Amino acid sequence: MIVTVSRTKDAKAVERELIARGLWIERFEDRDRVQFAIAPSSQSIDPETLRGIEGVESVTVPKAAHPLVDKMPRVVNVRGKKIGVGEKPILISGPCSVESEAQIRDLAKKLSAAGVSILRGGAFKPRTSPYAFQGHGDVALRWMRRAADECGMAMVTEVMAAEDAPLVAELADIVQIGSRNMHSYSLLKTAAKQKRPMLLKRGMAATIEEWLAAGEYCLVHGAPAVIFCERGIRGFDPSTRNVLDLGAVALLAEAHELPVIVDPSHAAGRRDLIPALSRAALAAGAAGLMVEAHEDPGSALSDGPQALTVAQLSKIAEVM
Ligand code: PEP
Ligand code: MN
Numbered sequence: 001m002i003v004t005v006s007r008t009k010d011a012k013a014v015e016r017e018l019i020a021r022g023l024w025i026e027r028f029e030d031r032d033r034v035q036f037a038i039a040p041s042s043q044s045i046d047p048e049t050l051r052g053i054e055g056v057e058s059v060t061v062p063k064a065a066h067p068l069v070d071k072m073p074r075v076v077n078v079r080g081k082k083i084g085v086g087e088k089p090i091l092i093s094g095p096c097s098v099e100s101e102a103q104i105r106d107l108a109k110k111l112s113a114a115g116v117s118i119l120r121g122g123a124f125k126p127r128t129s130p131y132a133f134q135g136h137g138d139v140a141l142r143w144m145r146r147a148a149d150e151c152g153m154a155m156v157t158e159v160m161a162a163e164d165a166p167l168v169a170e171l172a173d174i175v176q177i178g179s180r181n182m183h184s185y186s187l188l189k190t191a192a193k194q195k196r197p198m199l200l201k202r203g204m205a206a207t208i209e210e211w212l213a214a215g216e217y218c219l220v221h222g223a224p225a226v227i228f229c230e231r232g233i234r235g236f237d238p239s240t241r242n243v244l245d246l247g248a249v250a251l252l253a254e255a256h257e258l259p260v261i262v263d264p265s266h267a268a269g270r271r272d273l274i275p276a277l278s279r280a281a282l283a284a285g286a287a288g289l290m291v292e293a294h295e296d297p298g299s300a301l302s303d304g305p306q307a308l309t310v311a312q313l314s315k316i317a318e319v320m
Helices: 011-020 047-051 101-114 138-151 162-171 185-192 208-220 246-255 264-268 271-283 310-318
Strands: 002-006 025-029 033-038 056-060 075-078 081-084 090-094 118-120 154-158 174-177 198-201 226-230 260-262 288-292
Touching: 002 011, 011 025, 011 033, 047 056, 081 090, 090 101, 090 310, 101 118, 101 138, 101 310, 118 138, 138 154, 138 162, 154 162, 162 174, 162 185, 174 185, 185 208, 198 208, 208 226, 208 246, 226 246, 246 260, 246 271, 260 271, 264 271, 264 288, 271 288, 271 310, 288 310
Parallel strands: 090 118, 090 288, 118 154, 154 174, 174 198, 198 226, 226 260, 260 288
Antiparallel strands: 002 033, 002 056, 025 033, 075 081
16 A cells, blocks of 8 residues: 655654554655555554544555455355364374374274364375385375275365376365465366365465465365465575574464464474464464374375374374
8 A cells, every 4th residue: 555645744643653653664755745654464454544643634445466365255164174263273194194094093093082073095106206105106096095084084185287187176174285385386286276275385485475366366266265274485494494483473374364273293304393383373373284293104195204293293182
């Protein structure tokens, strides 16, 4: 928004008032007037309130960058499980990769008993190395669906290729877009056309506005809702796998009132930090957590060092 103050008024007083209201502003001036541009990601305020400030001549509201995200329902309902602001935080858990039918069935039963309501697991895996396990593909989707149904759980899994989108959407309740694909706009469009709620992971170097714009792509192309997932962004310190951006979580939850969840597993890359990061995520306003778990992390085909055992996961479930 652009706030205009005529030269005949006290622009300094208006500037003070804008800053006092928590707004991020940039000042421009010419001979006749002073203008303040309010940054899009600054605290939300309605134009009428700004017009009411003593000395303000006019307020211009530019076209919204992501209008559908702005008016998306604040709570997403997936098989009766509600995810969003004001709801009890949801726990999503499962293995990094679906390794076998027996693995996902047994794990789903234990996780469900521990309080997990949405089962996660990768059938198609975005691995950095082409030599690493790439997932079992279609058959793993079916194993996972059966396991989720047996336990009355919903299911979320990642789609990596447009040609897999129809089957992923037929079998999953939520279609996940991985961090590496947040910017793959043609994949976003095809996945969105399947008309399932989507779980959109933040690109590892994406700004918040780019993330919201990717959410807009999903909504424009048919997704009924988007759940945003913060999973850590690239930092310079290798002590953790990524940097968990809880400021982004608070911003989406508080300022935008959007359903945002946190994946502490891919953020930390190590299991010892996950309980603390989970508590911090909930304190920052996360509507839920997505945490990787494995019966025997030492033998996991992917991401073993960050997988929690069922007992460790249960402790997180207890504090939710
Ligand atoms: C995942 O959740 O399985 C995954 C690969 O995560 P990310 O896209 O965040 O790396
Ligand atoms: Mn993983």
